Amino acid sequence: MEGKAQASSSMYAADLSSIKAAQDRISSHAHKTPVLSSETLDALSGRKLYFKCECFQKGGAFKFRGACNAVFSLTDDEAARGVITHSSGNHAAALSLAAKLRGIPAHIVIPKNAPKCKVENVIRYGGQVIWSEATMQSREEVAAKVLKDTGAVLIHPYNDGRIISGQGTIYLELSEQIPQIDTIIVPISGGGLISGVALAAKSINPSVRVLAAEPKGADDAAQSKKAGTVITLPETKTIADGLRASLGSFTWPVVRDLVDGIIVVEDREIIEAMRLCYEVLKVAVEPSGAIGLAAVLSESFRNNPSWDGCKNVGIVVSGGNVDLDVMWKSLKNGV
Amino acid sequence: MEGKAQASSSMYAADLSSIKAAQDRISSHAHKTPVLSSETLDALSGRKLYFKCECFQKGGAFKFRGACNAVFSLTDDEAARGVITHSSGNHAAALSLAAKLRGIPAHIVIPKNAPKCKVENVIRYGGQVIWSEATMQSREEVAAKVLKDTGAVLIHPYNDGRIISGQGTIYLELSEQIPQIDTIIVPISGGGLISGVALAAKSINPSVRVLAAEPKGADDAAQSKKAGTVITLPETKTIADGLRASLGSFTWPVVRDLVDGIIVVEDREIIEAMRLCYEVLKVAVEPSGAIGLAAVLSESFRNNPSWDGCKNVGIVVSGGNVDLDVMWKSLKNGV
Structure with missing residues (x-):
């Protein structure tokens, strides 16, 4: 390569x-x-x-640029099931806001030790907070469960x-x-x-x-x-x-x-x-x-x-x- | 009226x-x-x-808008003698910068109790600091003396x-x-x-x-x-x-x-x-x-x-x- x-x-x-x-x-x-x-x-x-x-x-x-592009790239069928990410940073708030603009749910898996102000941003933009433990393993497990339950589309913060x-x-x-x-x-x-x-x-x-x-x-x-x-x-x-x-x-x-x-x-x-x-x-x-x-x-x-x-x-x-x-x-x- | x-x-x-x-x-x-x-x-x-x-x-x-307009409104003869103001605020720094751009001196009468950062701004923009006592009377007296000595044009901060x-x-x-x-x-x-x-x-x-x-x-x-x-x-x-x-x-x-x-x-x-x-x-x-x-x-x-x-x-x-x-x-x- x-x-x-x-x-x-x-x-x-x-x-x-x-x-x-x-x-x-x-x-x-x-x-x-x-x-x-x-x-x-x-x-x-x-x-x-x-x-x-x-x-x-x-x-x-x-972060809003990428999140907005991802959310508005979805077909109506995909969008209807909402989006999901696990992040406690700016991507989580950006995805929440983009989803709100499209009128679809955003499921945000947040570790319990996340900074308060970042959680507040997610909530302010209408993201649905799902708590996980602080470990990456717990974050991924919780996200996988929400994915399975909702059929939401995973939007990775950069990849x-x-x-x-x-x-x-x-x-x-x-x-x-x-x-x-x-x-x-x-x-x-x-x-x-x-x-x-x-x-x-x-x-x-x-x-x-x-x-x-x-x-x-x-x-x-x-x-x-x-x-x-x-x-x-x-x-x-x-x-x-x-x-x-x-x-x-x-x-x-x-x-x-x-x-x-x-x-x-x-x-x-x-x-x-x-x-x-x-x-x-x-x-x-x-x-x-x-x-x-x-x-x-x-x-x-x-x-x-x-x-x-x-x-x-x-x-x-x-x-x-x-x-x-x-x-x-x-x-x-x-x- | x-x-x-x-x-x-x-x-x-x-x-x-x-x-x-x-x-x-x-x-x-x-x-x-x-x-x-x-x-x-x-x-x-x-x-x-x-x-x-x-x-x-x-x-x-x-403040730079007004100061710049005043300085560049002067005739070459007027400008050559420089400008003067008494102020310890943003107008003093703005006038210093405008005068610097025109390549003429700016005499700034500053009371001894002025905040350090504002004095630093004046100096950074090349204004010539002349100290007065803190009273308005002292400020005006010092400014009048500089006016007389230099023939500089007084630029009031607002009037x-x-x-x-x-x-x-x-x-x-x-x-x-x-x-x-x-x-x-x-x-x-x-x-x-x-x-x-x-x-x-x-x-x-x-x-x-x-x-x-x-x-x-x-x-x-x-x-x-x-x-x-x-x-x-x-x-x-x-x-x-x-x-x-x-x-x-x-x-x-x-x-x-x-x-x-x-x-x-x-x-x-x-x-x-x-x-x-x-x-x-x-x-x-x-x-x-x-x-x-x-x-x-x-x-x-x-x-x-x-x-x-x-x-x-x-x-x-x-x-x-x-x-x-x-x-x-x-x-x-x-x-």
């Missing part, structure tokens, strides 16, 4: 055509998010930075072509808003977001650099790229709660072939970037959302001559769902 | 033509700020809300037609971005912002309601409207540090004639609106910037049948310059 560097679009779970179809499908539901810029941050980084603010997306994160296509719409918008983009930096976790963005970007303009930003304490994607095969970590340790997942069978080939580099940053760099987002950009971001700025300001990026040509850099600010309390303590105490 | 309710544009320090000229003058320097919306906040308020986010303006506040025209560009942008706006809510302090917005709005569409939002502890504008003459308060007490000034000779006539109502809110309502801006909109705002949301959610607004027709409400989020520390303490402790 490895070694096939040249990529034809049919090799992957999504392509430019499926991403354009997703844009048509979701455009009346999703926000076209604004792009912010700051001369202060340009001066700090030595480049022109364009922040694609998905924290202003419905549900406070990019799904419909999800990848939805996330790719970010690049379609950004390249229209800022045509001079020569680089895009995207947080990486399970790889749904960066797969969609990379497939769109490389199809439209193969010379655009697609870079991932990953926390040191969950750098499985960087290790996987280096090893040429998927590496999963026995445990992860990072403040970026949205970036702890592992690559999937549909996202790894895209990351392997189309992502030009992975920038690994420390949690203290993420926290400093959160502070800059708040103080300079005036935007509330979660740690995962600040990692792109952390990456472009990092020593490892600045000292790598491969990236000297990155002049007009798009940064995907993936989400803004952070408790004030958590943000304050991080900024005050550091790591 | 009172009683002349009908307003011809020549009565005021600015008009639609001067506001359009300001737009031409500043458009290559100022950000066209995005408009955000949130179904959660729509549901809370029972109306469609459109947040015009001037916290994303250069310098973090709308100036060039400033009013610059601030009015916000409405030109908003009415293009959201044509269905039927109401606009604007923070009121010295009245420069609302005067510009009201002159633009009433010229373009006289049926648009222009409402001011004012803190209870500095409600001189509400008292003035009631009395039919300018009232100044012996002291003010509000968390909204940007809303403590009194109306000026150029702004009062506009407020008197063209502002349809003033909504007075408590500091606790401002703090709750700051929290909603942060948690729902994902935007960092200063207390003055959150007051429009506080107003639209207030009992006095909701229970006033005069405003039942306000369906599509523009809210000017005037600025985002707040210390994290201050915001945190306000949200944690309330008033």
